[in-house]
Amino acid sequence: MTDFEVIGPYMVALLMSIGALCIFIWGVLSGAFSGADDAALRFYRKEMENDRTDEPVEPAGE
Structure with missing residues:
Protein backbone atom coordinates (compact mmCIF):
# COMPACT_ATOMS: atom_id res chain seq x y z
CA MET A 1 0.00 0.00 0.00
CA THR A 2 2.83 2.41 0.77
CA ASP A 3 4.38 1.72 -2.62
CA PHE A 4 1.25 2.95 -4.37
CA GLU A 5 1.17 6.11 -2.24
CA VAL A 6 4.71 6.90 -3.32
CA ILE A 7 4.69 5.68 -6.92
CA GLY A 8 1.00 6.38 -7.69
CA PRO A 9 1.24 10.15 -8.24
CA TYR A 10 4.28 9.71 -10.47
CA MET A 11 2.48 7.09 -12.54
CA VAL A 12 -0.57 9.34 -12.89
CA ALA A 13 1.63 12.26 -13.95
CA LEU A 14 3.47 10.05 -16.43
CA LEU A 15 0.22 8.78 -17.95
CA MET A 16 -1.15 12.33 -18.22
CA SER A 17 1.99 13.58 -19.95
CA ILE A 18 1.97 10.64 -22.36
CA GLY A 19 -1.69 11.39 -23.10
CA ALA A 20 -0.91 15.05 -23.77
CA LEU A 21 1.96 14.06 -26.05
CA CYS A 22 -0.32 11.67 -27.97
CA ILE A 23 -2.94 14.39 -28.42
CA PHE A 24 -0.27 16.82 -29.65
CA ILE A 25 1.11 14.29 -32.15
CA TRP A 26 -2.41 13.50 -33.34
CA GLY A 27 -3.07 17.21 -33.86
CA VAL A 28 0.13 17.68 -35.85
CA LEU A 29 -0.47 14.64 -38.03
CA SER A 30 -4.12 15.52 -38.69
CA GLY A 31 -3.18 19.02 -39.84
CA ALA A 32 -4.77 20.94 -36.99
CA PHE A 33 -1.78 23.26 -36.79
CA SER A 34 -1.40 23.91 -40.50
CA GLY A 35 -2.11 27.53 -41.25
CA ALA A 36 -2.13 28.51 -37.59
CA LEU A 41 0.36 37.20 -41.30
CA ARG A 42 -2.83 38.84 -42.62
CA PHE A 43 -2.76 41.29 -39.72
CA TYR A 44 0.92 42.06 -40.33
CA ARG A 45 0.36 42.67 -44.04
CA LYS A 46 -2.59 44.99 -43.33
CA GLU A 47 -0.47 46.93 -40.82
CA MET A 48 2.34 47.30 -43.35
CA GLU A 49 -0.16 48.44 -45.98
CA ASN A 50 -1.63 51.00 -43.56
CA ASP A 51 1.83 52.28 -42.65
CA ARG A 52 2.65 52.82 -46.32
CA THR A 53 -0.55 54.78 -46.97
CA ASP A 54 -0.30 56.89 -43.80
CA GLU A 55 2.24 59.44 -44.95
CA PRO A 56 3.10 62.29 -42.59
CA VAL A 57 1.25 65.49 -43.44
CA GLU A 58 3.27 68.72 -43.62
CA PRO A 59 1.72 71.54 -41.58
CA ALA A 60 0.21 74.26 -43.78
CA GLY A 61 1.88 77.68 -43.79
CA GLU A 62 5.42 76.57 -43.04
Whole structure:
Protein backbone atom coordinates (compact mmCIF):
# COMPACT_ATOMS: atom_id res chain seq x y z
CA MET A 1 0.00 0.00 0.00
CA THR A 2 2.83 2.41 0.77
CA ASP A 3 4.38 1.72 -2.62
CA PHE A 4 1.25 2.95 -4.37
CA GLU A 5 1.17 6.11 -2.24
CA VAL A 6 4.71 6.90 -3.32
CA ILE A 7 4.69 5.68 -6.92
CA GLY A 8 1.00 6.38 -7.69
CA PRO A 9 1.24 10.15 -8.24
CA TYR A 10 4.28 9.71 -10.47
CA MET A 11 2.48 7.09 -12.54
CA VAL A 12 -0.57 9.34 -12.89
CA ALA A 13 1.63 12.26 -13.95
CA LEU A 14 3.47 10.05 -16.43
CA LEU A 15 0.22 8.78 -17.95
CA MET A 16 -1.15 12.33 -18.22
CA SER A 17 1.99 13.58 -19.95
CA ILE A 18 1.97 10.64 -22.36
CA GLY A 19 -1.69 11.39 -23.10
CA ALA A 20 -0.91 15.05 -23.77
CA LEU A 21 1.96 14.06 -26.05
CA CYS A 22 -0.32 11.67 -27.97
CA ILE A 23 -2.94 14.39 -28.42
CA PHE A 24 -0.27 16.82 -29.65
CA ILE A 25 1.11 14.29 -32.15
CA TRP A 26 -2.41 13.50 -33.34
CA GLY A 27 -3.07 17.21 -33.86
CA VAL A 28 0.13 17.68 -35.85
CA LEU A 29 -0.47 14.64 -38.03
CA SER A 30 -4.12 15.52 -38.69
CA GLY A 31 -3.18 19.02 -39.84
CA ALA A 32 -4.77 20.94 -36.99
CA PHE A 33 -1.78 23.26 -36.79
CA SER A 34 -1.40 23.91 -40.50
CA GLY A 35 -2.11 27.53 -41.25
CA ALA A 36 -2.13 28.51 -37.59
CA ASP A 37 -0.25 31.74 -38.28
CA ASP A 38 -2.29 32.85 -41.31
CA ALA A 39 -4.29 35.32 -39.22
CA ALA A 40 -1.12 36.85 -37.81
CA LEU A 41 0.36 37.20 -41.30
CA ARG A 42 -2.83 38.84 -42.62
CA PHE A 43 -2.76 41.29 -39.72
CA TYR A 44 0.92 42.06 -40.33
CA ARG A 45 0.36 42.67 -44.04
CA LYS A 46 -2.59 44.99 -43.33
CA GLU A 47 -0.47 46.93 -40.82
CA MET A 48 2.34 47.30 -43.35
CA GLU A 49 -0.16 48.44 -45.98
CA ASN A 50 -1.63 51.00 -43.56
CA ASP A 51 1.83 52.28 -42.65
CA ARG A 52 2.65 52.82 -46.32
CA THR A 53 -0.55 54.78 -46.97
CA ASP A 54 -0.30 56.89 -43.80
CA GLU A 55 2.24 59.44 -44.95
CA PRO A 56 3.10 62.29 -42.59
CA VAL A 57 1.25 65.49 -43.44
CA GLU A 58 3.27 68.72 -43.62
CA PRO A 59 1.72 71.54 -41.58
CA ALA A 60 0.21 74.26 -43.78
CA GLY A 61 1.88 77.68 -43.79
CA GLU A 62 5.42 76.57 -43.04
